[in-house]
Amino acid sequence: MSFKNIIATSENGIGKITINRPSKLNALNKETIEELHTAFENLDADNETKVIIITGEGEKAFVAGADISEFANFSIEEGAQLAAQGQELLFDFVENLKTPVIAAVNGFALGGGLELAMSCHFRIASDNAKMGLPETSLGVIPGYGGTQRLPQLIGKGRAMELIMTAGMIDAETAKSYGLVNHVVSQAELLEFTKGIASKIMRNSPMAIGKAIKAINANYKDGVNGFETEIRNFGKCFGTEDFKEGTTAFLEKRKASFSGK
Structure with a gap:
């Protein structure tokens, strides 16, 4: 599979999707969301692929948010449509795949990046990862499922605080909250995640x-x-x-x- 903004491969039963916009800290734009949908759809349909891992290119970011320049001038109707289309095309789509999806969070996972990680079936983080939903600092709220999935994962009170303060938490705090399952060094992240994928692949x-x-x-x-x-x-x-x-x-x- 050949894409402009992502790299998608499958080997030994493990599909791997890498968001490849390091100059933009792997920020999500419309084109990247569409490519991610196609990659997930293709891997889910491939009977040889048993587990999918998604991560970001480089050592700084999983996904540092959405590409704000694309929607800064949107109307009310356009904003609602942006959220609805994004949820249907990617975030809800990933959550409901029959193939397990693991997010290997290798740095900043902010805004749409954290929402993407939360739509995966579970998350593993590198020890330098930082996570948050900073949308209220931009005069908007999370629109790709963040207000729903974050309380499900960490509880209503913690989610309220994190969203209202637009703050970030580190990987160990995210683990203590139940937002990520494991924290490992960045050098170990992918191999550790593949190890869990291998355990999943033993089962039906x-x-x-x-x-x-x-x-x-x-x-x-x-x-x-x-x-x-x-x-x-x-x-x-x-x-x-x-x-x-x-x-x-x-x-x-x-x-x-x-x-x-």
Whole structure:
């Protein structure tokens, strides 16, 4: 896959997307969001890709925010459309992929960058990472899901403070808040993340996809997460992966999952 603003590869079952705008601290513009959608869509459709890792190019930033120059003069209607299109095209899209997505946060993750990391299924940070939603300092609010996902991850009070102060937190604070799962050195970040990806790849891709649906259901208005779990639990019984997993367990051997 060839893109202008990102690099997308897949090797040994692990897809890797690198946001490649280091001169702009990997800021998100419309074109980059569209390219990210295409890359995620292609990797999710590739049966050989079991896990996707997203990171930023360089040592300074994962994504340092949105490209403000693109929307500084927008009207009310244009602003609402910007948020709606971005959420549908990228942030909600990533959250609901059947393929697990891990954010390897390698520096600043601010504004849209933190929102992108939060849309991933979980996050690992380098020890130099800084995270925050500074939108209120620009006279606007987070528009790519930040006001919804941040409270889900760190609690309402902490999210209120972080958004209202437009402040930043370091990687260890983010870990203590539950915003990231692990903190490692920048030199170790990608290999550590690949190590977790390898553990995920031992398990049933089909079951993982259904687990993502069930977990996400708990955070959707009007959806009963328990009912979603029951329905997807039942569906597992009709799959090749269930037959292989249970047979391998009873035969005391390692399962070989097909993802079907």
